[in-house]
Amino acid sequence: MSGPRRQPHWSRRIGHLLLMLAATAFLTIFLALPLAVVFVEAFRRGLHAYLSAIGQHEALMAIRLTLLVAAISVPLNVVFGVAAAWAIARFEFRGKALLGAFIDLPFSVSPVISGLVYVLLFGAQGWFGHWLELHDVKIIFAVPGLVLATIFITLPFVARELIPLMQSQGSDEEEAARVLGAGGWQMFFRVTLPNIRWALLYGVLLCNARAMGEFGAVSVVSGHIRGLTTTMPLEVEMLYNEYDYVGAFAVATLLALLALATLAIKALLEWRYGDEIAAHAPGGH
Amino acid sequence: MRRRILPGFGLSLGYALTYLGLIVLLPLVALAWKASGIGVAGMLHLLSSPRTLAALKLSFGGAILAAIINVCFGLLVAWVLVRYRFPGRRLFDALVDLPFALPTAVAGIALTALYAPNGWLGHWLMQRGIQIAYAPAGVILAMVFVGFPFVVRTLQPVLESLDRDVEEAAESLGASHAQTFFRVILPMLAPTLLTGFALALARAVGEYGSVIFIAGNIPMRSEIAPLLIVEKLEEFDYAGAAALGTVMLIASFALLILIAVLQRWSNRWAEQLQ
Numbered sequence: 001m002s003g004p005r006r007q008p009h010w011s012r013r014i015g016h017l018l019l020m021l022a023a024t025a026f027l028t029i030f031l032a033l034p035l036a037v038v039f040v041e042a043f044r045r046g047l048h049a050y051l052s053a054i055g056q057h058e059a060l061m062a063i064r065l066t067l068l069v070a071a072i073s074v075p076l077n078v079v080f081g082v083a084a085a086w087a088i089a090r091f092e093f094r095g096k097a098l099l100g101a102f103i104d105l106p107f108s109v110s111p112v113i114s115g116l117v118y119v120l121l122f123g124a125q126g127w128f129g130h131w132l133e134l135h136d137v138k139i140i141f142a143v144p145g146l147v148l149a150t151i152f153i154t155l156p157f158v159a160r161e162l163i164p165l166m167q168s169q170g171s172d173e174e175e176a177a178r179v180l181g182a183g184g185w186q187m188f189f190r191v192t193l194p195n196i197r198w199a200l201l202y203g204v205l206l207c208n209a210r211a212m213g214e215f216g217a218v219s220v221v222s223g224h225i226r227g228l229t230t231t232m233p234l235e236v237e238m239l240y241n242e243y244d245y246v247g248a249f250a251v252a253t254l255l256a257l258l259a260l261a262t263l264a265i266k267a268l269l270e271w272r273y274g275d276e277i278a279a280h281a282p283g284g285h
Numbered sequence: 286m287r288r289r290i291l292p293g294f295g296l297s298l299g300y301a302l303t304y305l306g307l308i309v310l311l312p313l314v315a316l317a318w319k320a321s322g323i324g325v326a327g328m329l330h331l332l333s334s335p336r337t338l339a340a341l342k343l344s345f346g347g348a349i350l351a352a353i354i355n356v357c358f359g360l361l362v363a364w365v366l367v368r369y370r371f372p373g374r375r376l377f378d379a380l381v382d383l384p385f386a387l388p389t390a391v392a393g394i395a396l397t398a399l400y401a402p403n404g405w406l407g408h409w410l411m412q413r414g415i416q417i418a419y420a421p422a423g424v425i426l427a428m429v430f431v432g433f434p435f436v437v438r439t440l441q442p443v444l445e446s447l448d449r450d451v452e453e454a455a456e457s458l459g460a461s462h463a464q465t466f467f468r469v470i471l472p473m474l475a476p477t478l479l480t481g482f483a484l485a486l487a488r489a490v491g492e493y494g495s496v497i498f499i500a501g502n503i504p505m506r507s508e509i510a511p512l513l514i515v516e517k518l519e520e521f522d523y524a525g526a527a528a529l530g531t532v533m534l535i536a537s538f539a540l541l542i543l544i545a546v547l548q549r550w551s552n553r554w555a556e557q558l559q
Contacts, residue, residue: 012462015462016369019361019364019365019369020365020369020371022361022365023361023362023364023365023366023377024365024371024373024377026358026361026362027362027377027380027381029406030358030429030430030433031380031381031383031384031430031433032380033399033405033406034387034392034395034396034399034430035383035387035395037395037398037399037405038391038394038395041398079300080300080301080304080305082297083296083297083298083300083301083304084297084301084305086293086297087294087297087298087301090291090294091291091294091298093294093298099301099302099305101541101545102305102309102310103305104541105309105541106309108487108491108537108538108540108541109491109534109537110490110491110492110493110511110514110530110533110534110537111389111491111493111494111511112491112493112511112512112514112515112530113316113491113511113514113530113533113534116316116514116518116526116527116530117312117313117315117316117530118312119518119523120312120315120316120319120523120527121311121312121315123523125521125523126315126523127315148308151308152308152309152312155305155308155309171291174291175290175291178290178291178292179290184292184293187292188293206385209386212388213386213387213388213389213390213391214388215388215389215390215493215494216389216493216494216511219493219494219515220515220518232388233388233389233390233391233494234390236390236391236394237390237498240394240498245398248394249394249398252390252391252394252395255387255388255390255391256387256391258388259383259386259387259388259391260386262386263379263382263383263386264379266382266386267375267379
């Protein structure tokens with residue numbers, strides 16, 4: 001810190017106060033108000049209407065499907081993320097930067113395109129459409145399509161969290177374990193995994209939030225078959241388009257609670273394990 | 286030689302490449318292949334249709350405008366969160382990430398409920414002759430919402446590492462508050478602001494879920510390009526959808542490269558400042 005600071009002039013204090021008010025007013029109106037409106041609209045007709053909207057068969061099926069899709073896609077992306085991070089952070093090879101860029105790619109593609117590409121592959125007129133039809137396999141307008149689109153969208157989260165961390169941690173401890181005679185998997189489970197556990201959890205948290213909340217990509221491959229291929233965000237859309245606002249906002253509150261829980265756990269992880277999540281400067285371990 | 290001590294190179298790289306190839310690359314090749322099916326003439330015909338042009342204009346123009354708005358408000362919010370201490374600061378700081386965490390469909394219906402002509406804020410705005418929902422302004426509003434955290438989160442670490450001695454030097458040399466900000470601080474932040482701008486822009490261009498509810502989706506007026514892709518798919522015009530998707534994909538690639546260049550510049554700049 002630099003030397004003692006002079007007492008700010010009163011006009012400057014007012015300036016600070018105005019800036020503070022402007023920023024907090026913006027955050028309140030622009031971010032907090034949309035969150036509040038979800039809950040107010042959901043309870044507009046009272047608790048009973050809210051509970052009966054949540055208890056609808058279609059809503060329950062949507063919740064089940066959302067959990068199922070996340071339960072398949074998140075673990076697959078965890079395995080991928082760990083494998084990609086291991087290869088990128090621990091070895092030198094040609095095309096490493098390109099591989100990193102391709103891992104980030106799904107973040108910069110419109111969600112609609114993430115769904116579209118699978119329709120072009122597996123849809124009725126797609127590359128494998130005819131073959132799939134002959135063998136009576138449904139991917140598009142069915143659960144496998146939802147899972148594929150979700151995997152595509154959430155693919156970068158875990159890898160992106162792990163790569164910079166593992167790069168900054170270096171491989172000294174792992175090499176020591178090897179020299180002392182640890183097997184490959186032993187080294188992984190006893191050294192690598194404990195070192196990356198909080199960052200891994202952080203990545204899983206973000207990956208899961210996106211997997212459960214994804215709308216655009218799954219909307220393209222879903223076909224909107226009520227009770228069969230509508231995840232919670234799609235159910236919100238269908239209820240909303242049918243002017244069932246209480247129903248739409250009731251399901252939306254569950255997603256909003258998921259978002260709030262995600263933010264709370266995220267803040268907790270950053271506060272408690274910040275050093276073990278963010279990559280520190282090389283040598284700072 | 287040292288590297289060889291560690292096991293699993295072949296396995297991890299092989300698995301990562303196979304997975305990435307099947308999930309990302311193969312589908313993108315299918316997209317390009319399908320798009321090439323309509324040929325150059327077909328592509329030009331598609332792109333010159335007024336409805337497509339209007340949608341592309343809204344998606345890109347709206348995203349640019351939204352990113353500019355985000356740079357202004359993002360700078361204000363990041364500045365206040367980094368420099369000032371006030372009750373509730375941590376809560377406001379956590380709130381910045383809300384658009385990242387809130388599913389886009391939920392954001393979409395919430396913004397519509399607020400800004401629709403009979404909505405909480407829309408009602409009041411309507412009386413003053415301002416229509417936000419079901420108009421291009423609504424599209425831009427939703428784009429601002431989804432892009433906002435990118436600017437703040439890009440700026441925060443740089444603002445924290447900004448050396449205050451430079452500001453104090455400028456002020457002790459007689460520079461006014463405004464002069465210090467515009468002549469000293471802003472130039473130092475320029476690369477970071479540009480990076481945040483590009484990130485917010487990239488997010489807004491492809492945004493779908495939060496936009497389609499508030500947009501009203503009136504063709505030629507408030508219809509975004511991703512929605513046009515969905516409509517083409519629903520009409521089983523796969524080639525048209527693929528062609529439009531490819532155009533958007535190429536734009537995304539260009540933005541991705543731009544962001545990488547900007548980030549490198551911004552990092553070098555930040556190192557120089559320290």
